[in-house]
Amino acid sequence: MKNLTLKNITDSCRGTFRGDDSLLSREAAGVVIDSRKVEKDYLFVAIDGVKVNAHKFIPDTVKKGALCVVSHEDLGETDYPYILVESTGQALLDIAKLYRDSFDIKVVGITGSVGKTSTKEMIASVVSQRYRTHKTLGNFNNEWGLPITIFAMDEDTQVAILEMGVNHFGEMRRLSSVASPNICVITNIGIAHLEFFKTREGILQEKSQMIQDMKSGGTIILNGDDDLLSEMGPVKGAVPILFGAGENCSFRVTGRKSLGLKGTACTIHLPDGRSFDCVVPLPGPHMVSNALAGAAVGYSLGLTPEEIKNGIEKLPSMPGRNNIISTSRFVLLDDCYNANPVSMKAAIDVLDLAIGRKAAILGDMTELGGEAEVLHYETGKYASCHGVDLVCGIGRLARELVRGASENASTEAVWFETKEDFFKQMHNYLRDGDNVLIKASHGMDFPEIVNRLKGLS
Numbered sequence: 001m002k003n004l005t006l007k008n009i010t011d012s013c014r015g016t017f018r019g020d021d022s023l024l025s026r027e028a029a030g031v032v033i034d035s036r037k038v039e040k041d042y043l044f045v046a047i048d049g050v051k052v053n054a055h056k057f058i059p060d061t062v063k064k065g066a067l068c069v070v071s072h073e074d075l076g077e078t079d080y081p082y083i084l085v086e087s088t089g090q091a092l093l094d095i096a097k098l099y100r101d102s103f104d105i106k107v108v109g110i111t112g113s114v115g116k117t118s119t120k121e122m123i124a125s126v127v128s129q130r131y132r133t134h135k136t137l138g139n140f141n142n143e144w145g146l147p148i149t150i151f152a153m154d155e156d157t158q159v160a161i162l163e164m165g166v167n168h169f170g171e172m173r174r175l176s177s178v179a180s181p182n183i184c185v186i187t188n189i190g191i192a193h194l195e196f197f198k199t200r201e202g203i204l205q206e207k208s209q210m211i212q213d214m215k216s217g218g219t220i221i222l223n224g225d226d227d228l229l230s231e232m233g234p235v236k237g238a239v240p241i242l243f244g245a246g247e248n249c250s251f252r253v254t255g256r257k258s259l260g261l262k263g264t265a266c267t268i269h270l271p272d273g274r275s276f277d278c279v280v281p282l283p284g285p286h287m288v289s290n291a292l293a294g295a296a297v298g299y300s301l302g303l304t305p306e307e308i309k310n311g312i313e314k315l316p317s318m319p320g321r322n323n324i325i326s327t328s329r330f331v332l333l334d335d336c337y338n339a340n341p342v343s344m345k346a347a348i349d350v351l352d353l354a355i356g357r358k359a360a361i362l363g364d365m366t367e368l369g370g371e372a373e374v375l376h377y378e379t380g381k382y383a384s385c386h387g388v389d390l391v392c393g394i395g396r397l398a399r400e401l402v403r404g405a406s407e408n409a410s411t412e413a414v415w416f417e418t419k420e421d422f423f424k425q426m427h428n429y430l431r432d433g434d435n436v437l438i439k440a441s442h443g444m445d446f447p448e449i450v451n452r453l454k455g456l457s
Contacts, residue, residue: 019081040065096147112187126311336446363440364395380404
């Protein structure tokens with residue numbers, strides 16, 4: 001990997017090299033934190049988990065051919081080289097920064113309360129129409145995931161699209177200082193992680209730290225339909241570019257026409273007066289917003305309207321994220337990767353586009369602090385007022401969601417304590433031909449429900 005000699009690695013993380021100095025010119029072939037993924041000449045960074053001390057796997061990595069190990073434990077005299085650091089977690093970020101800075105590329109940084117991953121996928125689909133593009137792997141957007149994504153960049157990468165997710169103050173600085181984005185995209189400022197940030201203004205403060213770490217001459221792209229983002233002024237001499245439906249937006253959408261669960265037809269307007277008609281292939285108004293973000297990034301990187309249109313229309317679906325699955329009995333809207341009140345309501349809006357009976361299997365939304373029960377109740381009311389015929393709530397907090405939904409007599413609402421309880425009784429509630437939304441916070445493991453429904457015949 002370019003620039004990742006053991007000397008450069010040691011210097012970047014302010015470590016102490018223990019081993020034969022003749023090895024300092026050797027270059028690592030890869031960097032991993034999972035001992036099972038070590039290959040010959042890899043660097044293994046021993047990051048301890050909550051329950052596992054990664055340092056106990058060091059001998060195994062050496063047997064597999066690891067070139068060197070990064071440790072925050074003094075291993076004493078060894079027959080293999082290692083770099084002693086104060087914190088292996090910080091060292092991982094420092095080494096990732098070293099590798100990122102060895103590339104002369106454009107980096108697109110993405111953050112926001114909701115829709116980071118789907119926006120990342122849209123931007124990647126657009127940008128890849130012209131450039132060799134690297135993007136965040138799955139949801140690897142935290143202090144471990146971002147470095148892993150960076151280390152996976154091929155040396156011919158031209159544009160890297162890096163998603164950054166935070167839930168505590170101070171985390172964004174640690175991520176964005178590594179990513180050093182040229183283009184900063186913020187999707188929205190919602191109420192995810194209110195337990196830690198307390199207010200939307202607190203969320204804005206943390207998310208916008210990414211812009212402070214933007215490279216000189218960079219570009220800021222914000223959702224102009226968000227009340228807080230639309231009021232943001234220039235940062236580091238860069239005037240924010242807005243996307244959305246409002247007249248204040250440089251990248252606007254008009255003429256929306258719902259195609260049901262097949263997506264949305266619309267016209268996208270560019271700031272130079274040009275426009276193009278396109279079909280956003282995944283359903284929901286938030287996907288149109290994502291398309292506008294993709295158009296704004298593509299335009300800033302010099303793509304033509306035709307290239308932007310092709311990237312939008314070729315967007316693939318993703319398991320767990322607005323993924324439409326047709327089975328012999330149901331049309332499933334698999335949006336079960338994660339959930340908060342904003343994304344839950346957005347998914348309900350998508351379900352409302354379906355033709356036929358609509359059912360929503362909804363689970364607990366976590367990290368909502370003291371407002372959790374109220375927010376679940378309001379989400380249930382939202383579902384019942386937006387065309388959902390059946391609400392199945394699963395989990396402790398989802399009981400409030402069901403209570404909110406049951407206030408509308410036209411909505412059947414039923415609560416289950418566990419997924420197992422739901423599986424035992426679901427045949428009493430679901431009907432052939434139903435359009436079924438499945439959504440909950442990640443820890444609820446709702447992909448199990450998707451797989452169970454897919455298997456019914």
